[in-house]
Amino acid sequence: METVSELFRTLNTTYGFDLSIFYDSYDADLFTRGMYFTALLSAASVFGSLFLGVIGAYLQFNGGVVARKFVSAYIQVFRNTPPLIQLYFFFFSLGPSLTSATGMSEPILSNVAWAIVSLTLYAGAFNIEVFRSGVEAVPAATIEAADSLGLSKRQTFLQIILPLAFRISLPGLNNNLVNLIKTTTNAYAIAVPELLYGASQVWSDKLNALEMMIVLLIVYTAVIGLFTWMMGCIERNLAVPGWGRA
Amino acid sequence: MKKSFTFLVALAILTIGGYAHAQSVVLDRIKKAGTIRVGVKTDFPPFGFLNPAGQVIGLEPDMAQDVAKRLGVKLELVPVQSSNRIEFLQQGRIDLMIATLGVNDQRRKVLGYIEPFYYAGGTSLLVRKDAGIKRWEDIKGRDICATQGASYNRLTTQKYGPNLVAFPGNTEALNALLTGSCIGFLQDSTLHASMLSMDASKWAAFETPLPVEDFQPWGIAVALDELGTAYGDQMRQIVTEWHRSGYLLSMEKQWALKPSEFLKDMQARAIKAR
Numbered sequence: 001m002e003t004v005s006e007l008f009r010t011l012n013t014t015y016g017f018d019l020s021i022f023y024d025s026y027d028a029d030l031f032t033r034g035m036y037f038t039a040l041l042s043a044a045s046v047f048g049s050l051f052l053g054v055i056g057a058y059l060q061f062n063g064g065v066v067a068r069k070f071v072s073a074y075i076q077v078f079r080n081t082p083p084l085i086q087l088y089f090f091f092f093s094l095g096p097s098l099t100s101a102t103g104m105s106e107p108i109l110s111n112v113a114w115a116i117v118s119l120t121l122y123a124g125a126f127n128i129e130v131f132r133s134g135v136e137a138v139p140a141a142t143i144e145a146a147d148s149l150g151l152s153k154r155q156t157f158l159q160i161i162l163p164l165a166f167r168i169s170l171p172g173l174n175n176n177l178v179n180l181i182k183t184t185t186n187a188y189a190i191a192v193p194e195l196l197y198g199a200s201q202v203w204s205d206k207l208n209a210l211e212m213m214i215v216l217l218i219v220y221t222a223v224i225g226l227f228t229w230m231m232g233c234i235e236r237n238l239a240v241p242g243w244g245r246a
Numbered sequence: 247m248k249k250s251f252t253f254l255v256a257l258a259i260l261t262i263g264g265y266a267h268a269q270s271v272v273l274d275r276i277k278k279a280g281t282i283r284v285g286v287k288t289d290f291p292p293f294g295f296l297n298p299a300g301q302v303i304g305l306e307p308d309m310a311q312d313v314a315k316r317l318g319v320k321l322e323l324v325p326v327q328s329s330n331r332i333e334f335l336q337q338g339r340i341d342l343m344i345a346t347l348g349v350n351d352q353r354r355k356v357l358g359y360i361e362p363f364y365y366a367g368g369t370s371l372l373v374r375k376d377a378g379i380k381r382w383e384d385i386k387g388r389d390i391c392a393t394q395g396a397s398y399n400r401l402t403t404q405k406y407g408p409n410l411v412a413f414p415g416n417t418e419a420l421n422a423l424l425t426g427s428c429i430g431f432l433q434d435s436t437l438h439a440s441m442l443s444m445d446a447s448k449w450a451a452f453e454t455p456l457p458v459e460d461f462q463p464w465g466i467a468v469a470l471d472e473l474g475t476a477y478g479d480q481m482r483q484i485v486t487e488w489h490r491s492g493y494l495l496s497m498e499k500q501w502a503l504k505p506s507e508f509l510k511d512m513q514a515r516a517i518k519a520r
Contacts, residue, residue: 026404092418097424107426189418191391191411196383200270201412204395207356 005119018208019215027202034198035219041115041194045179053127053173054162057135060128061161063154070115071128078125084186087118115187123180130172134165134190168236174231178224195219251291270470270475282319283395284310285340289416289458291440292501293346305501306344309364309466312493313342316484326416328395332357334471342481343467346434347435348397350462358473359465360481362489362516366508368458369398371439372423375453382406382456391419396459400430424448439504464510489516 021031022056056074059067078086091114099107110116138161146156183203190195199216203209276282286306287294294304302313302323315320324340331345335357348367349359371377371390380390385408392399394412403410411428413419423431431438435458442449464484472478488494489512498509 027398092421092425099426105426111422111427189414191413191418191422195395195413200394201331203353203397203399205400207332207352209333 002052006077018206018211019117019211020206020208021215022201024206027206028169030193030198030201031195032191034195037112037187038184038193040112041119042118045119045123045180045184046065046117046118047117049123049127049177049180052074052120052121052124056128057162057165060132061135062108063156075125075128078122079129082117083122083183084189086122087115087186090114090118107234111190112186112192115190117190119180119184119187122183123164123176125239126176126179127173129168131165133172134167134169135161136167138164167235167243169197170231170235170238174228174235177231179227181224181227196235251379261373268475268510270472270477272472273475273477273480276317276319276341276477280319281318281322282314283312283322283324283340283343284306284313285324285331285334285345287327287345288325289327290346290434291444292503293436305503307347308497309344309488310342311479311495312488313484314346315515316474317480325438329414330392333394338469341468347464347467348462349465350397353397356477357467357469359467360472360478360483362484362512363463363465364488365464365492366484366506367434367436367464368439368461369402369432370435370454370458371430372430372441372452372454373448373456375451377457378438379430382459385430388430390430390432391423392432393419393427396433397462399432401460408432423452436503440502445504461491462506486516487520489513 008019008022012020012023020027022028055069059071063071091111095107095109095114102108142160142164149196151159151183184194187194188200191197193226195216199212203212248377276294284307286302286304288302290304292304294302297303302307302325306330310323311321324334326334326340326343326345328345331347332353333341334340335343342355344364346367347353349363353359362426371379371382371385373385379385380490383406385406388408390410391410392410392412393416397410399410402408410432412423416433419431419433420441421430426500435454438454442452442454464482468478468481492513494507495509495513498505
């Protein structure tokens with residue numbers, strides 16, 4: 001490990017290419033913490049938004065008029081506003097209002113928690129629409145067959161429609177989730193110590209913005225490449241034989 | 247005959263030009279465009295901030311105006327933040343930076359400081375009165391808001407181990423401080439002093455109990471290549487003249503800053519050096 005750090009130190013002194021995260025322990029800590037928080041934000045908001053997507057799709061399919069209108073309003077609000085503004089609203093506006101309403105001395109949610117809430121709600125709106133397209137693609141004949149077999153609407157949704165809709169909407173879902181992972185960098189604006197924040201701390205101290213930008217681009221390309229490969233594996237494993245390209 | 251004569255004249259001009267100080271690309275651009283672009287802060291009262299009409303005012307915009315007047319060009323103020331000011335200067339988006347820039351060796355390698363320096367500041371902490379912070383060591387493990395890009399962030403974190411929560415600009419950090427996301431705000435002592443004096447009721451629950459640390463001079467900066475050129479020379483002359491004539495001292499008084507020993511020292515030195 002010493003030789004690796006020595007190599008990068010020499011790279012800096014001889015060629016002026018400063019990758020300080022490899023030889024400076026303070027910068028390395030900042031960067032590792034950044035990777036941890038990016039992973040945390042991504043995982044939490046991916047699962048949260050998937051859950052919201054399923055609930056929303058079900059309510060649109062089987063809910064009453066009120067539920068459908070509520071889901072529709074939710075989608076309008078969170079799809080039509082920029083994610084950074086949503087984040088600022090939650091952290092700087094809604095958070096303090098709730099804190100003073102409940103009379104607590106400390107904020108009810110930390111900035112990491114608000115970031116997860118905001119990202120989940122943002123991506124949930126997109127996921128509901130993606131699942132809706134999957135639900136609508138299930139042939140009416142199949143649904144009628146399920147109905148004639150005596151399955152209730154809820155059973156139909158959980159056992160017939162959702163599995164098929166999920167497989168159909170996987171490509172669109174993949175797109176949304178990749179977008180979500182990249183949107184986690186917005187949390188830098190409310191000082192969540194994720195990758196972009198860690199990198200910016202390093203480059204404002206070491207003045208190596210170019211090198212850190214290159215590192216960030218490579219890291220994000222690798223992370224998202226890994227994610228899409230994983231989703232591709234899931235897609236292949238879940239494919240219904242004879243449906244689509246399987 | 248005509249050809250060789252023109253050639254000789256051209257050669258003569260080039261050699262004579264070479265005796266004068268190195269040609270300045272930036273100065274040529276400024277003179278040709280008739281405007282100088284100066285990077286200033288917009289969230290750091292009283293050095294650079296916004297008035298209710300949304301215009302940038304402050305001690306540093308005034309200094310920029312004086313520079314433009316002396317060069318005989320128009321002034322264009324470009325808002326910068328601690329996190330991007332150095333990059334803006336390196337990329338040539340601004341010709342001059344007057345943005346509360348502290349001096350350190352790391353920065354000397356990438357930009358050209360104009361000496362003499364024009365001001366000096368130190369690290370200070372604005373903290374809630376009920377947080378019980380009596381010494382610098384007490385901030386260990388506590389949440390402290392800061393601004394991204396400040397040179398003392400790393401130093402303070404390594405010395406005292408707080409949990410630093412750094413925001414892109416002063417406004418976000420102050421908002422977070424007021425809404426309780428952190429107990430204190432790490433910034434320059436002049437900013438805290440001006441905040442407390444400009445808006446005493448808003449900051450009634452806060453105080454600055456700790457001694458000011460790591461006193462650091464502030465410098466005007468130009469691009470590193472311009473340091474040895476006519477442009478750099480002219481800037482150096484301007485700053486020396488400011489100290490000598492007491493312009494900076496009068497600016498300090500005008501913007502209600504606490505009178506500093508630094509400026510008085512610098513004026514004495516400038517007068518003696520004449």
